[in-house]
Amino acid sequence: xxxxxxxxxxxxxxxxxxxxxxxxxxxxxxxxxxxxxxxxxxxxxxxxxxxxxxxxxxxxxxxxxxxxxxxxxxxxxxxxxxxxxxxxxxxxxxxxxxxxxxxxxxxxxxxxxxxxxxxxxxxxxxxxxxxxxxxxxxxxxxxxxxxxxxxxxxxxxxxxxxxxxxxxxxxxxxxxxxxxxxxxxxxx
Amino acid sequence: xxxxxxxxxxxxxxxxxxxxxxxxxxxxxxxxxxxxxxxxxxxxxxxxxxxxxxxxxxxxxxxxxxxxxxxxxxxxxxxxxxxxxxxxxxxxxxxxxxxxxxxxxxxxxxxxxxxxxxxxxxxxxxxxxxxxxxxxxxxxxxxxxxxxxxxxxxxxxxxxxxxxxxxxxxxxxxxxxxxxxxxxxxxxxxxxxxxxxxxxxxxxxxxxxxxxxxxxxxxxxxxxxxxxxxxxxxxxxxxxxxxxxxxxxxxxxxxxxxxxxxxxxxxxxxxxxxxxxxxxxxxxxxxxxxxxxxxxxxxxxxxxxxxxxxxxxxxxxxxxxxxxxxxxxxxxxxxxxxxxxxxxxxxxxxxxxxxxxxxxxxxxxxxxxxxxxxxxxxxxxxxxxxxxxxxxxxxxxxxxxxxxxxxxxxxxxxxxxxxxxxxxxxxx
Amino acid sequence: xxxxxxxxxxxxxxxxxxxxxxxxxxxxxxxxxxxxxxxxxxxxxxxxxxxxxxxxxxxxxxxxxxxxxxxxxxxxxxxxxxxxxxxxxxxxxxxxxxxxxxxxxxxxxxxxxxxxxxxxxxxxxxxxxxxxxxxxxxxxxxxxxxxxxxxxxxxxxxxxxxxxxxxxxxxxxxxxxxxxxxxxxxxxxxxxxxxxxxxxxxxxxxxxxxxxxxxxxxxxxxxxxxxxxxxxxxxxxxxxxxxxxxxxxxxxxxxxxxxxxxxxxxxxxxxxxxxxxxxxxxxxxxxxxxxxxxxxxxxxxxxxxxx
Numbered sequence: 001x002x003x004x005x006x007x008x009x010x011x012x013x014x015x016x017x018x019x020x021x022x023x024x025x026x027x028x029x030x031x032x033x034x035x036x037x038x039x040x041x042x043x044x045x046x047x048x049x050x051x052x053x054x055x056x057x058x059x060x061x062x063x064x065x066x067x068x069x070x071x072x073x074x075x076x077x078x079x080x081x082x083x084x085x086x087x088x089x090x091x092x093x094x095x096x097x098x099x100x101x102x103x104x105x106x107x108x109x110x111x112x113x114x115x116x117x118x119x120x121x122x123x124x125x126x127x128x129x130x131x132x133x134x135x136x137x138x139x140x141x142x143x144x145x146x147x148x149x150x151x152x153x154x155x156x157x158x159x160x161x162x163x164x165x166x167x168x169x170x171x172x173x174x175x176x177x178x179x180x181x182x183x184x185x186x187x188x
Numbered sequence: 189x190x191x192x193x194x195x196x197x198x199x200x201x202x203x204x205x206x207x208x209x210x211x212x213x214x215x216x217x218x219x220x221x222x223x224x225x226x227x228x229x230x231x232x233x234x235x236x237x238x239x240x241x242x243x244x245x246x247x248x249x250x251x252x253x254x255x256x257x258x259x260x261x262x263x264x265x266x267x268x269x270x271x272x273x274x275x276x277x278x279x280x281x282x283x284x285x286x287x288x289x290x291x292x293x294x295x296x297x298x299x300x301x302x303x304x305x306x307x308x309x310x311x312x313x314x315x316x317x318x319x320x321x322x323x324x325x326x327x328x329x330x331x332x333x334x335x336x337x338x339x340x341x342x343x344x345x346x347x348x349x350x351x352x353x354x355x356x357x358x359x360x361x362x363x364x365x366x367x368x369x370x371x372x373x374x375x376x377x378x379x380x381x382x383x384x385x386x387x388x389x390x391x392x393x394x395x396x397x398x399x400x401x402x403x404x405x406x407x408x409x410x411x412x413x414x415x416x417x418x419x420x421x422x423x424x425x426x427x428x429x430x431x432x433x434x435x436x437x438x439x440x441x442x443x444x445x446x447x448x449x450x451x452x453x454x455x456x457x458x459x460x461x462x463x464x465x466x467x468x469x470x471x472x473x474x475x476x477x478x479x480x481x482x483x484x485x486x487x488x489x490x491x492x493x494x495x496x497x498x499x500x501x502x503x504x505x506x507x508x509x510x511x512x513x514x515x516x517x518x519x520x521x522x523x524x525x526x527x528x529x530x531x532x533x534x535x536x537x538x539x540x541x542x543x544x545x546x547x548x549x550x551x552x553x554x555x556x557x558x559x560x561x562x563x564x565x566x567x568x569x570x571x572x573x574x575x576x577x578x579x580x581x582x583x584x585x586x587x588x589x590x591x592x593x594x595x596x597x598x599x600x601x602x603x604x605x606x607x608x609x610x611x612x613x614x615x616x
Numbered sequence: 617x618x619x620x621x622x623x624x625x626x627x628x629x630x631x632x633x634x635x636x637x638x639x640x641x642x643x644x645x646x647x648x649x650x651x652x653x654x655x656x657x658x659x660x661x662x663x664x665x666x667x668x669x670x671x672x673x674x675x676x677x678x679x680x681x682x683x684x685x686x687x688x689x690x691x692x693x694x695x696x697x698x699x700x701x702x703x704x705x706x707x708x709x710x711x712x713x714x715x716x717x718x719x720x721x722x723x724x725x726x727x728x729x730x731x732x733x734x735x736x737x738x739x740x741x742x743x744x745x746x747x748x749x750x751x752x753x754x755x756x757x758x759x760x761x762x763x764x765x766x767x768x769x770x771x772x773x774x775x776x777x778x779x780x781x782x783x784x785x786x787x788x789x790x791x792x793x794x795x796x797x798x799x800x801x802x803x804x805x806x807x808x809x810x811x812x813x814x815x816x817x818x819x820x821x822x823x824x825x826x827x828x829x830x831x832x833x834x835x836x837x838x839x840x841x842x843x844x845x846x847x848x849x850x851x852x853x854x855x856x857x858x859x860x861x862x863x864x865x866x867x868x869x870x871x872x873x874x875x876x877x878x879x880x881x882x883x884x885x886x887x888x889x890x891x892x893x894x895x896x897x898x899x900x901x902x903x904x905x906x907x908x909x910x911x912x913x914x915x916x917x918x919x920x921x922x923x
Contacts (some may be wrong), residue, residue, distance in 0.1 A: 033864075081658040092920050094640075097647065459729030460735055505733050506727060
């Protein structure tokens with residue numbers, strides 16, 4: 001969950017990396033790249049990773065519809081149960097709903113997330129997808145890739161490459177959560 | 189060997205209260221008065237600021253020997269008794285074998301002699317094997333040294349058997365002691381029946397299980413004229429009935445245990461097995477009634493129902509764990525608590541630990557009269573201490589009072605003119 | 617909001633927020649149990665021990681399935697059937713099990729308070745799967761989940777619990793939870809089956825079944841322990857069944873949308889008529905299905921690292 005706006009704007013060390021316009025243009029470009037790479041939208045599906053990825057996936061569905069005139073199926077994924085740090089945590093995270101209301105067999109699934117960092121979330125998301133069905137192919141779209149990968153994972157579609165140091169925090173703030181659209185870096 | 193106890197505040201209930209010296213000689217109280225001089229070779233104990241009282245008499249202990257020596261022996265139980273100021277204790281017959289015959293009684297007396305600490309007086313069984321069917325050889329038991337009869341823990345349910353026991357006991361001037369509990373009403377119960385048993389899902393023992401048997405026993409005592417002693421009464425109903433019975437002249441005495449005037453059923457919460465006893469801890473209203481009964485003399489005697497159980501037995505889950513707690517080493521400060529609280533005068537409290545129990549069983553104990561057995565206890569009424577079960581002389585540690593900060597401690601215990609217990613304080 | 621407790625011992629000790637958290641978490645597992653592959657890796661590497669001192673195939677199986685669907689290792693241990701030496705206390709048994717590095721112990725025991733006693737003695741998390749007449753929290757939670765699944769709101773909900781409340785851990789857990797959640801709870805049965813002062817827990821007692829069922833939204837039938845016949849709780853099964861058995865006619869006294877619940881196993885024709893057990897208002901099988909999801913939710917919430 002993103003923190004409320006006022007809390008963030010108060011912080012002196014917040015640095016805006018992308019504004020609403022930047023995000024909108026990046027999403028449009030990614031939509032075009034997805035359609036181009038998959039030669040249309042036949043067999044194309046989108047699955048957003050909770051919570052930021054879900055909002056972005058919905059935006060991509062709209063963009064793709066404006067390009068191709070077709071609404072592609074969309075799913076929502078909560079990867080909590082597949083996290084690799086569950087056994088280490090004292091309090092278990094709140095579970096949210098997973099809903100992939102279509103059969104993924106022989107489909108292309110574009111996983112959508114807001115920030116790509118260590119790659120652990122994407123690993124969990126892929127395992128989760130595999131339990132839900134057998135997609136023909138999984139691709140990955142992210143708004144921000146901030147590096148520091150701990151697993152051999154690479155995004156197919158990237159809104160912006162953002163070099164960061166490990167102790168920085170990158171956040172994607174979206175209208176859907178009552179924020180002004182922006183991507184920021186917070187110093188730890 | 190003589191002992192001179194100098195300068196203590198002597199408290200001999202119904203007889204003498206004041207600063208005085210006590211001289212003990214040849215196992216008897218030799219003199220009581222001002223400025224007594226010690227004979228040659230006498231040991232002098234300075235007791236100024238201390239209470240000097242007759243040794244306490246406990247009508248209700250379980251020393252577990254023979255049969256359950258892992259819980260307590262007559263040796264360890266006697267050591268606990270004298271550490272708690274008790275010089276005379278009456279042992280319930282629920283040993284294995286049951287003390288329903290001369291051999292067991294003699295065995296217990298012999299063990300007591302070997303221990304050489306407290307006067308251990310056996311209580312014989314009412315019925316063979318305490319099975320409630322056939323009378324035990326009560327005459328024989330009396331002759332070999334039993335001071336009362338009881339089927340404690342296994343109440344005599346058959347009223348005809350109880351009637352005959354009371355009648356028969358008259359011939360030997362024996363007090364009949366009953367643990368009043370209707371075993372059918374109490375069946376399976378392990379705590380007081382009430383809101384807490386409902387909440388905890390534990391089978392309850394209703395007050396009525398005690399009350400109906402108190403009523404029956406009072407009726408039978410009235411019918412037979414027998415001397416009846418009611419063990420550990422715990423309910424407001426029992427107190428009310430005993431009060432009324434005494435007014436009508438029935439030969440009844442009653443005892444209460446410290447846990448029944450200090451604790452309520454609330455203590456069971458958390459399934460605390462040290463709060464599991466029989467009769468169970470009752471409600472606040474019952475505790476108030478017990479205190480009122482002690483105050484107005486309805487309840488004559490304070491007894492401990494000292495019931496040792498091994499740690500592993502009390503570690504079982506609540507329904508499996510045995511009933512009972514040890515009490516000999518905590519009874520004095522808890523009783524003095526009633527004095528602090530203003531329920532009893534100090535003299536009344538001491539009386540309920542000394543002369544009253546002696547009278548209930550017709551024992552020649554509990555007094556500092558010249559010529560009486562020199563059973564004496566010297567107590568520091570002000571000393572504060574914390575109850576630490578690991579320091580108990582008893583073999584068992586099952587007490588709900590662990591960690592309690594209490595006031596009043598035994599400094600010296602003398603039995604038959606011999607110092608059998610003393611703390612470092614008394615040495616100085 | 618998270619479940620910040622080592623053990624789940626009773627519903628009396630849970631807050632309404634905690635109860636609701638468990639029910640909401642169950643939604644996620646309901647989705648998982650609806651999948652083709654009904655297994656998630658959440659409890660990989662964790663060990664769950666089902667320690668059942670009382671035989672109970674259904675509760676044990678439900679916990680076993682729940683743990684397995686979370687990828688935990690499951691050990692079933694029934695001391696009555698195994699070689700527990702008499703004299704070994706519950707705590708000894710449990711410490712032995714703990715030494716096998718159990719993360720969660722699910723305990724069923726015939727003594728009230730056994731779970732609490734155990735929880736104080738071991739570092740593992742303890743889940744009470746029924747202790748004597750005291751509580752059966754996971755059963756009540758699945759009952760609550762089943763009610764909520766039907767779109768019913770707890771506040772103002774009228775619930776009749778019918779039968780031997782006195783000896784029922786299911787009833788106690790449900791009373792605690794439903795009263796907390798704002799439901800109106802009516803206990804229906806003869807006075808011999810009502811524990812002392814139970815009204816003080818916030819429930820109403822009705823000796824007359826027709827009166828007790830009037831306008832209720834939920835009827836929870838309790839299993840009649842047939843062996844209690846002749847133990848002075850009720851004269852005969854025949855009379856009990858006439859006075860407190862749930863028949864189709866009696867269901868009609870309740871609210872039209874009433875649901876009928878039973879923790880099982882049912883005595884057909886004793887406390888519940890077969891046509892009622894098999895009717896559309898019966899949610900007995902939903903309860904069983906929800907049991908696995910609820911227990912997955914609880915195991916998940918309890919599986920955090922122990923400090």
